[in-house]
Amino acid sequence: MLIGYARVSSLDQNLDLQIDALDKAGCDHLFTDTSSGASYDRPGLQNALSHLRSGDTLVVWRLDRLGRNLKHLIDTVDDLNCRDIGFRSLTESIDTTTSAGKLVFAIFGALAEFERGIIRERTLAGLAAARAxxxxxxxxxxxSDKKIAAAMQLAAGSDDPITEVCESLGISRATYYRRQKSLHSSAAKD
Incomplete structure (x- = not known):
């Protein structure tokens, strides 16, 4: 069974072009949304995905109608694949029920993974440059270090438990101990 999904981003746009293409492709059921692709709340897509069964195929007019971004698109199609459900994009002529379609989608997946790797490398290089x-x-x-030092002095010269010292200065015990440790380690380095 072919299940069609169509989406437009705003109310002033029209679904007719997509619906006509999905009807022409032979879709048995159509689900639609009028919302941004970046939106997580797409009830039409959720209904389409829950309606699909093993052996069915989800059909869209274009790839960008299904996914918020390349990663979301690939994750969605991978999920369909795990459920033994095919995917077709009419405009890009991608059909994961064929070997060629699976190859094209595998290339998309590799490109998305490559892109994530490049972003990660750039981020790490930027952090290293900033640390340098x-x-x-x-x-x-x-x-500030002064406030933590004052808390340490207050705690050292007082019979009050650390909890009361921290409460009087408006800091948590965890912050006190963490900053005390960092002050001691930085003083030891000097």
Missing amino acids: RGRKGGRRLKY
Whole structure:
């Protein structure tokens, strides 16, 4: 059974072109959405995916009608493949029920993985360059070294438990101990 899925991004767009193409392709059922491709809330797509059974084929007019991005598209088609469901894109002439279609989609998958690897490498290189210039990543410290040092002095000269010292300064025990450890390790390096 051929199950068609059509999507437009806004209410002022029209589904007629896609629906006509899906009807011409012989789709038995059609599901539609009017929402951005980036939206996670696409009830028409969810209905189409839940309607599909082993041996069925999901048909779209173009690849960009199905996936939010290349990774989402590949993940969706991989999920279909695991469920023994085919996928066809009419405009790009991709049909994963054929050997050639499977090859094309495998190439897409390899390109997506390559792209993720390149992004990761660039990110790591950028972080290394920032560290070389003396910058640290992550969130800025909420409490200064002076405040933690004051808490340490207060705790050392007081019978109050650490919890009360931390409460009086407005910091958590975890923050106190973590920053105390970093102050001791940086003082040991100097």
